[in-house]
Amino acid sequence: MKVEKISELTTNRMSVYLRCLNELVAEGTKTVSSDKLAKRFHLNSAQIRKDLAYFGEFGVRGVGYYVEELRDHLTKILGLNKQHRVAIIGAGRLGTALTDYYGFKQTNFTVVALFDADREKIGQKVGEVEIFDIKDFSDLSKRDRIDVAVIAVPAAFAQKVLEDVLEAGIKAIMNFAPTPLRVEGDVKLKTIDLTTSLESLSYFLAQPGNTNGKGPKPVSGKKRNKRQ
Amino acid sequence: MKVEKISELTTNRMSVYLRCLNELVAEGTKTVSSDKLAKRFHLNSAQIRKDLAYFGEFGVRGVGYYVEELRDHLTKILGLNKQHRVAIIGAGRLGTALTDYYGFKQTNFTVVALFDADREKIGQKVGEVEIFDIKDFSDLSKRDRIDVAVIAVPAAFAQKVLEDVLEAGIKAIMNFAPTPLRVEGDVKLKTIDLTTSLESLSYFLAQPGNTNGKGPKPVSGKKRNKRQ
DNA sequence: ATTAGTTTGAGAACTTTTTCACATTTCTAA
DNA sequence: TTAGAAATGTGAAAAAGTTCTCAAACTAAT
Numbered sequence: 001m002k003v004e005k006i007s008e009l010t011t012n013r014m015s016v017y018l019r020c021l022n023e024l025v026a027e028g029t030k031t032v033s034s035d036k037l038a039k040r041f042h043l044n045s046a047q048i049r050k051d052l053a054y055f056g057e058f059g060v061r062g063v064g065y066y067v068e069e070l071r072d073h074l075t076k077i078l079g080l081n082k083q084h085r086v087a088i089i090g091a092g093r094l095g096t097a098l099t100d101y102y103g104f105k106q107t108n109f110t111v112v113a114l115f116d117a118d119r120e121k122i123g124q125k126v127g128e129v130e131i132f133d134i135k136d137f138s139d140l141s142k143r144d145r146i147d148v149a150v151i152a153v154p155a156a157f158a159q160k161v162l163e164d165v166l167e168a169g170i171k172a173i174m175n176f177a178p179t180p181l182r183v184e185g186d187v188k189l190k191t192i193d194l195t196t197s198l199e200s201l202s203y204f205l206a207q208p209g210n211t212n213g214k215g216p217k218p219v220s221g222k223k224r225n226k227r228q
Numbered sequence: 229m230k231v232e233k234i235s236e237l238t239t240n241r242m243s244v245y246l247r248c249l250n251e252l253v254a255e256g257t258k259t260v261s262s263d264k265l266a267k268r269f270h271l272n273s274a275q276i277r278k279d280l281a282y283f284g285e286f287g288v289r290g291v292g293y294y295v296e297e298l299r300d301h302l303t304k305i306l307g308l309n310k311q312h313r314v315a316i317i318g319a320g321r322l323g324t325a326l327t328d329y330y331g332f333k334q335t336n337f338t339v340v341a342l343f344d345a346d347r348e349k350i351g352q353k354v355g356e357v358e359i360f361d362i363k364d365f366s367d368l369s370k371r372d373r374i375d376v377a378v379i380a381v382p383a384a385f386a387q388k389v390l391e392d393v394l395e396a397g398i399k400a401i402m403n404f405a406p407t408p409l410r411v412e413g414d415v416k417l418k419t420i421d422l423t424t425s426l427e428s429l430s431y432f433l434a435q436p437g438n439t440n441g442k443g444p445k446p447v448s449g450k451k452r453n454k455r456q
Numbered sequence: 457a458t459t460a461g462t463t464t465g466a467g468a469a470c471t472t473t474t475t476c477a478c479a480t481t482t483c484t485a486a
Numbered sequence: 487t488t489a490g491a492a493a494t495g496t497g498a499a500a501a502a503g504t505t506c507t508c509a510a511a512c513t514a515a516t
Contacts, residue, residue, distance in 0.1 A: 235502075288512065290513050
């Protein structure tokens, strides 16, 4: 095992492995080889081994991995043995949907507050979660020990919200606004851009044959040197 | 310009470029160089040129790109000159939020139908959009000329829904269920896994220093050869 | 025309990520 | 014990993706 930086591709896969292991634990499977894991969940066994090896030697040659033990390791590595307190900024359709998103509840993420700038919404509740004034974000985020912020506001407001969030000292941010945000230093920003994802699907419909980036490629475009 | 396959990384960036160009068009900018585009939107100029070059020669040396012309090219390349008709499967919180998602409306995507298995929901409307029985998906998707399906059901039902969708001949699918789905052949499946994204953020909080995958890396894990 | 300045398109170099391949370790059974 | 089978961990190779560099193409000014 060598000390190097871990890519996001790896951490994403770690999350997937954890999900698979949880399934195996639920089924009562005691040990699993990288090959069985790979076959069962459509993964690549060499990649599983390489990913895991970044973090330690969890397997036993000739045997494989002890499912429960590995599950516990991954849980710890991903920081999922601790509870995370999430604030969602933007109490629109998406923000309120995310508040109730069972994926957030299932794991160690609790949505503890919603924020919005709309006077009408402030003070209302979505389920158990109250909507606060975005102006109070800094104070409340400290009081409620929020460590993850979700930006679910229209693109035009995202930059300002990001600044407020950084100001408050939040280090992990998930952004749904379809706009390029940038952060510096010891902060992690993850953007989920639904528009881009959709348009990428649209490309596929327009240029069929690019199945999963593995097919051959048809090309449009023409030679042209002067303004027409 | 050479004929090769286009990676999804490229098509995602094409969508971003298009967004930038639309902004420039709105401002009345006539021409732009890859360098100006890069500086302004925090991109890499060489990458912009390389990405565009996959599709044709759109620039003029010494000048740059004609903004409106390039915008039109990208729109066509991404298939956004045609209207796309979207069905959302799963009329829960996420599905209904997506139905109203303004990002879907802004561009060339129209949500024309919702589907669910819940008797209570079938027949109701979300805004203008009616909720239909998932059993009728195949028939209705043909009648309504649906070309994009969004899977927004719990993980446990996602596989079955996927099969229904493929059965109906849909070629472009966006999946929000946190479960590994696989498709074969001439079909594009794009999974947006919120759980994985969150857990990847959690990793960052647990192992600070991995800023944007560029920092140094702290490692946990221990040598261990025998079952403890 | 010629020159100086700009900017593309594309090959080369570099970096990152994935996959391969196998020595090594462990288990099982005779 | 030893032999054979299984499966890890890892270095090396391959593939994919990004960045560098610069000849060639164009504009504008003289």
